Amino acid sequence: MLIVPELILLGAALVLFFVSLADNNHRIAQGVAVITVLALMVASVAALGRSGEIFAASYRVDLFSQVFKVLISFGLMIVVLFGLRLKGIAVDIRAEYYIFLFLASLGLMMVVSSVELLTLFVALELSSFALYLLVPMRTDSGGLRGQMEAAAKYLLFGVMVTGIMLYGMSYVFGLAGSTYLADIVPRLHGIGADPAVIVAIAMILCAFCFKLGMFPFHFWLPDVYQGAANETTAFIATVPKLAAVALLLRGVVMFSPDAENIGYVLGILAVCSMFYGNLLALVQKDIKRMLGFSGIAHAGYVMLGILIMKESGYAASMFYITGYLVMNLAAFMVICAVSKEGENPEITDFIGLHQRAPVLAITLSCSMFALAGVPPFVGFMGKFFLLADTLTSGYLVLVILAAINTAISLYYYLSVVRVAYTADPEGRAGVSVGLVPQIIGIGLVLVIIAMGVMPQRVLDIAAQVVSRVV
Amino acid sequence: MDFLSQYHGFPFLSVIIFLPLIGALVQMFIREDNLARIWALLVTVVVAALSIPMYLGFDLNSSKYQFGEHHAWIPALNINYTVGIDGISLLLILMTTLIMPLCVLGSWRYIKKRVTAFMVCLLIMETSMIGVFCALDFVLFYILWEAMLIPMYLLIAIWGGPRRNYASIKFFLYTLAGSVLLLVAIIALYFKTGSFSIPAMMGRDYSPVFQMWVFLAFFLAFAIKVPMFPFHTWLPAAHVEAPTAGSVILASILLKMGTYGFLRFCLPITPLATVHFMPYILWLSVAGILYGGFTALAQHDMKKLIAYSSVGHMGFVTLGIFVLNPRGIEGALLQMVNHGVTTGALFFCVGMIYERTHSREIRDATGIGKLMPWYVTFLAFSPCHRWPSPAPIPLSASF
Numbered sequence: 001m002l003i004v005p006e007l008i009l010l011g012a013a014l015v016l017f018f019v020s021l022a023d024n025n026h027r028i029a030q031g032v033a034v035i036t037v038l039a040l041m042v043a044s045v046a047a048l049g050r051s052g053e054i055f056a057a058s059y060r061v062d063l064f065s066q067v068f069k070v071l072i073s074f075g076l077m078i079v080v081l082f083g084l085r086l087k088g089i090a091v092d093i094r095a096e097y098y099i100f101l102f103l104a105s106l107g108l109m110m111v112v113s114s115v116e117l118l119t120l121f122v123a124l125e126l127s128s129f130a131l132y133l134l135v136p137m138r139t140d141s142g143g144l145r146g147q148m149e150a151a152a153k154y155l156l157f158g159v160m161v162t163g164i165m166l167y168g169m170s171y172v173f174g175l176a177g178s179t180y181l182a183d184i185v186p187r188l189h190g191i192g193a194d195p196a197v198i199v200a201i202a203m204i205l206c207a208f209c210f211k212l213g214m215f216p217f218h219f220w221l222p223d224v225y226q227g228a229a230n231e232t233t234a235f236i237a238t239v240p241k242l243a244a245v246a247l248l249l250r251g252v253v254m255f256s257p258d259a260e261n262i263g264y265v266l267g268i269l270a271v272c273s274m275f276y277g278n279l280l281a282l283v284q285k286d287i288k289r290m291l292g293f294s295g296i297a298h299a300g301y302v303m304l305g306i307l308i309m310k311e312s313g314y315a316a317s318m319f320y321i322t323g324y325l326v327m328n329l330a331a332f333m334v335i336c337a338v339s340k341e342g343e344n345p346e347i348t349d350f351i352g353l354h355q356r357a358p359v360l361a362i363t364l365s366c367s368m369f370a371l372a373g374v375p376p377f378v379g380f381m382g383k384f385f386l387l388a389d390t391l392t393s394g395y396l397v398l399v400i401l402a403a404i405n406t407a408i409s410l411y412y413y414l415s416v417v418r419v420a421y422t423a424d425p426e427g428r429a430g431v432s433v434g435l436v437p438q439i440i441g442i443g444l445v446l447v448i449i450a451m452g453v454m455p456q457r458v459l460d461i462a463a464q465v466v467s468r469v470v
Numbered sequence: 471m472d473f474l475s476q477y478h479g480f481p482f483l484s485v486i487i488f489l490p491l492i493g494a495l496v497q498m499f500i501r502e503d504n505l506a507r508i509w510a511l512l513v514t515v516v517v518a519a520l521s522i523p524m525y526l527g528f529d530l531n532s533s534k535y536q537f538g539e540h541h542a543w544i545p546a547l548n549i550n551y552t553v554g555i556d557g558i559s560l561l562l563i564l565m566t567t568l569i570m571p572l573c574v575l576g577s578w579r580y581i582k583k584r585v586t587a588f589m590v591c592l593l594i595m596e597t598s599m600i601g602v603f604c605a606l607d608f609v610l611f612y613i614l615w616e617a618m619l620i621p622m623y624l625l626i627a628i629w630g631g632p633r634r635n636y637a638s639i640k641f642f643l644y645t646l647a648g649s650v651l652l653l654v655a656i657i658a659l660y661f662k663t664g665s666f667s668i669p670a671m672m673g674r675d676y677s678p679v680f681q682m683w684v685f686l687a688f689f690l691a692f693a694i695k696v697p698m699f700p701f702h703t704w705l706p707a708a709h710v711e712a713p714t715a716g717s718v719i720l721a722s723i724l725l726k727m728g729t730y731g732f733l734r735f736c737l738p739i740t741p742l743a744t745v746h747f748m749p750y751i752l753w754l755s756v757a758g759i760l761y762g763g764f765t766a767l768a769q770h771d772m773k774k775l776i777a778y779s780s781v782g783h784m785g786f787v788t789l790g791i792f793v794l795n796p797r798g799i800e801g802a803l804l805q806m807v808n809h810g811v812t813t814g815a816l817f818f819c820v821g822m823i824y825e826r827t828h829s830r831e832i833r834d835a836t837g838i839g840k841l842m843p844w845y846v847t848f849l850a851f852s853p854c855h856r857w858p859s860p861a862p863i864p865l866s867a868s869f
Contacts, residue, residue, distance in 0.1 A: 369620060374616055374617070374619065374620060374646075375612070375613035375614075375616045375617045376613055376617050380613070380616070384609070384653070384657075385547070387653065387654070387657055388547060388657045388660065391654065391657045391658060391661060392657075392660075392661050396654075396658075399654055399657070400651070400654055403650040403651060403653060403654050404650065406646075406650050407643070407646055407647040407650050410642065410643060410646050411639070411643060414623075414639060414642060414643075415639075418627060418635060418638075418639070421624065421627065421628060422627040422628050422634070422635065422638075455544060456543070456544045456545065456546060459544070459546050460546070463546070
């Protein structure tokens with residue numbers, strides 16, 4: 001009974017497979033999807049306290065994995081519920097769409113539980129290939145086949161990075177003589193400064209950074225955000241990032257504390273990510289593309305907590321990525337609702353949103369202010385914890401550069417709030433929003449504020465969680 | 471907690487901080503315009519009424535922070551909800567609570583679109599402004615200090631004049647850019663002291679180099695807020711475009727936060743650096759006084775004129791603070807309050823003229839004394855008070 005959430009996802013994917021054989025199946029598929037995500041949420045919360053090891057100790061269920069599974073289920077549930085209309089996906093492939101969405105989530109859940117390199121690799125590939133397939137499922141609008149281009153880029157970069165990671169894993173196996181993380185950690189201990197170890201670790205980290213969208217592994221990210229359907233982007237922008245952070249935590253723990261060089265490299269990459277993401281986001285007109293670049297910048301922030309290789313830093317990163325999940329879900333909920341036919345909204349499409357859909361306008365502005373890191377929202381608290389931990393570890397320059405980036409990023413987030421709140425609609429039609437998205441929106445806003453004002457509880461949980469991985 | 475005299479009676483400070491916020495939450499559900507106005511007036515008047523017994527109950531002979539409240543907030547990083555006031559805060563809080571009902575009244579008729587949202591912004595502003603003046607925990611201070619940017623931005627950006635987009639973004643970017651390094655300085659101080667408590671950071675012997683860096687970070691944040699001479703360019707833009715109540719809040723209260731910051735943080739936390747940088751800051755203050763004064767002379771737009779004169783007047787305040795003797799600081803404090811009251815009054819006056827004539831040109835207001843004699847009496851009366859006087863005023867001994 002350790003893996004009920006995973007079994008639910010697998011079962012749902014199988015059921016949907018049979019549903020997809022029938023004609024005119026999209027209503028049934030939708031029903032199955034809704035029941036699945038609700039059941040999944042319940043199951044993963046119920047499974048919080050479980051712990052144990054299965055499959056020859058390669059798959060570990062502990063607090064670390066279970067909390068990440070709850071977050072993954074939460075993200076998946078919100079994405080499915082606010083994207084019920086699936087405007088960008090053709091009616092006849094919706095059952096298939098849900099199959100791959102669930103398989104991707106299943107893969108991500110397996111990633112956070114894997115403690116053996118080959119299991120990890122299989123789980124990672126399961127999630128990646130499902131994601132590669134989700135991207136081109138978008139209805140072709142305008143005949144430009146942008147979704148195909150995005151999928152091709154995603155796939156090519158993805159498999160290349162996976163190859164590099166496998167190569168790195170083979171080095172680790174050669175050095176440590178085992179593929180179990182529990183064996184690798186003590187055996188690599190003490191030889192962390194060995195060039196072979198550094199090369200191996202760097203190659204493995206490539207894949208993790210790719211998942212997170214760190215510079216210089218970010219090239220796929222803006223194109224995929226732009227090319228994929230809005231609902232797909234909402235998923236890709238949030239849930240896989242969680243698993244990426246879990247991976248990075250496991251990865252960094254493998255060779256800390258005697259890998260200072262890696263810390264420096266990650267620091268440089270983090271700064272590059274922030275500047276690159278924020279500066280390029282300044283000039284974007286397509287809001288999804290803008291959020292793509294902002295995601296690169298946020299990957300840089302998250303990395304701050306990881307690279308200091310301290311438990312408090314890991315907890316701060318975990319807090320930040322949880323906050324990032326909520327903020328981004330709120331932003332994408334509004335994007336999905338504002339887009340009429342499933343097209344990409346431009347920033348100008350949000351003009352006068354405060355009159356056309358007040359709840360959406362509030363949700364959007366709160367998420368933008370939160371992403372910009374303005375108090376009292378969760379984005380500020382997350383950044384504050386990250387900066388505090390990074391500075392107390394002695395990385396003053398990194399902290400100053402990160403702080404400067406907060407000021408840069410404010411401009412583009414603010415420009416979205418500005419059009420939503422200060423301009424009149426000028427004849428733009430109202431946005432019809434169902435009750436469910438409105439409730440989700442208000443709920444997400446409340447979470448964003450609550451985590452910003454009373455972060456202690458979440459931070460405690462994060463600290464407990466990361467203490468298990470160390 | 472020897473610096474804080476805990477107050478076990480009615481929690482005045484928490485109530486006046488959070489009452490406007492609760493009022494704003496209730497306000498969001500009010501759809502009717504007049505009801506929204508009356509509700510906002512009610513809340514601000516109650517807050518003002520509550521602040522008066524606090525003023526009367528203030529013990530002038532104590533050097534501690536009074537009406538103190540202390541609750542754990544984020545124990546993981548030793549962050550607490552600590553509030554308390556001394557003489558400086560008391561005057562500024564009183565000024566804030568008394569000006570806010572006037573701001574509601576002053577925008578009674580002039581704000582016609584989205585009244586509810588306007589009043590919500592005003593009330594949230596009030597919460598964060600009062601909170602800034604009594605926060606004794608640096609994280610609490612910083613959160614309120616930054617959070618205030620959002621409602622102020624919205625006030626300018628939604629209800630502002632024709633160039634409101636430019637002015638509001640400039641305001642937000644300038645002030646936020648100034649305060650991000652403040653955050654770094656706060657964390658650095660935490661690193662040294664292990665606490666975010668402001669009084670605990672005071673009077674430690676940090677190394678001179680450390681003090682200088684911290685001072686510079688403080689200085690950037692506060693100098694932009696004041697605004698001191700080379701950092702002042704956001705002010706005329708924001709003043710001119712903001713609605714009347716926004717201009718009043720900006721001039722009367724927001725600018726005081728910068729000088730309050732100098733008094734509360736720069737002087738006690740980084741004394742060596744303050745002495746080291748004193749001459750430069752005095753020169754900047756003098757430059758601001760002259761520049762503000764001369765530029766004001768050449769303005770046709772009344773709001774711009776007041777904005778530049780504010781730069782000059784705030785120059786006097788920083789001058790008073792950084793001569794670093796009690797008399798200068800008392801003068802600066804008095805000037806802060808004076809400037810707050812009189813500039814607020816002037817902006818109300820200009821707002822009245824603008825609503826009636828739709829022009830802020832001085833030429834267009836020629837002969838207005840014949841039409842509105844009482845009004846002009848007030849208008850003439852306001853600037854008369856705007857001279858710095860070094861009169862000593864009762865202050866707490868913590869000074």
